[in-house]
Amino acid sequence: MNSSVAVEKPERRRLTEPGRKTRDRIIEAAAELMFHHGVGGTSIPDIQAAARVSASQIYHYFGDKRGLVLAVVNFQTDTKLDQQRPLLDNLDSIDALRAWCAKAADRQDAMGCAGGCEIGSLASELAETDPSARTDLSASFDRWELPIRSGLARMQARGELSERADVVSLATALLAAIQGGMLLSQVRRSSTAYRHAVSAVIDHIETYVVR
Amino acid sequence: MNSSVAVEKPERRRLTEPGRKTRDRIIEAAAELMFHHGVGGTSIPDIQAAARVSASQIYHYFGDKRGLVLAVVNFQTDTKLDQQRPLLDNLDSIDALRAWCAKAADRQDAMGCAGGCEIGSLASELAETDPSARTDLSASFDRWELPIRSGLARMQARGELSERADVVSLATALLAAIQGGMLLSQVRRSSTAYRHAVSAVIDHIETYVVR
The missing domain is CATH 1.10.10.60 (Homeodomain-like)
Structure with missing residues (x-):
């Protein structure tokens, strides 16, 4: 991958x-x-x-x-992931997840919510017309999802996240919220949709936190 | 709008x-x-x-x-919303939300997860290049989000959903999960991402259900 x-x-x-x-x-x-x-x-x-x-x-x-x-x-993909380090390598707490997503929301606000996601836009344009690009974009999304999954897995390994939490599915859900939220925010020229989308999923992840 | x-x-x-x-x-x-x-x-x-x-x-x-x-x-937009009626007019229970999203996942599977979302693809392509289309696409997403919000509001009015639930933000989060989930599923040629994305948000909405 x-x-x-x-x-x-x-x-x-x-x-x-x-x-x-x-x-x-x-x-x-x-x-x-x-x-x-x-x-x-x-x-x-x-x-x-x-x-x-x-x-x-x-x-x-x-x-x-x-x-x-x-x-x-x-x-x-390299640029986007590099921009987000070291946050991306430390997504092993609810606060870290919220801070990472808030930073992305602030970046969107700073651009007037124009432009959308570099990877998401390429994915939408190329998925049906360029099979090699689709394969590479699938790998790009995997590379982006992996640090989310790793962070959640570390929380789980430390006993901070319930064993019931399916970290693979939760990581995918957060990446989907990021993508869908960015698209809605781009079209609406307001980061509100992105903020609501990622909040809902992080709130959901938080229900698995062991108190 | x-x-x-x-x-x-x-x-x-x-x-x-x-x-x-x-x-x-x-x-x-x-x-x-x-x-x-x-x-x-x-x-x-x-x-x-x-x-x-x-x-x-x-x-x-x-x-x-x-x-x-x-x-x-x-x-x-008209076609997509018409296709989803009457489910779309009756999104006032957790089961109804799940059934509606499951049906969309089955439709994706039936197409080998190719094609993506008609509205989402247009949004991604046109948001930066055609301001009139962006305005109309923003209205399209509003029209799609409205029945989700109305269903949740009816649940809340009947006392089935906690007063703490922000139905506007939850409806946006579900629409974002649908959009992001469909994009990931299109690129990965598997509806798993879509299913995980919408499940996480509906699970989150369910935490507001008054037992």
């Missing part, structure tokens, strides 16, 4: 430092454009212009647009 | 019966194409071919592609 497999092709390991920088610049430019205009609304010429590269450089590093899309999926 | 406003323009009321049928055929063809290929992946010539109409007929009825997109948003 390591989604970096798709990026860690031999070509990449053989890249020179300037080659790696060019490749990264293309991915970053493509990620930015695709976030704002969707994958379908982003053309290779758009990416060429934004990254100041030729079409042949893009094809050299990624094969085709689909290859570049896969790199963007993995780049966005 | 009546999302039908956008469709109920004077032109429509003046339509002859054949005119109305042509207009409906265009909307249905566009909705089907946009569901499978996205709005960005659906061209006016695609819609012409599928609906067997000329470009000028499309422009006559909808002004431009954005006008047609608004009609599709409202058509998909």
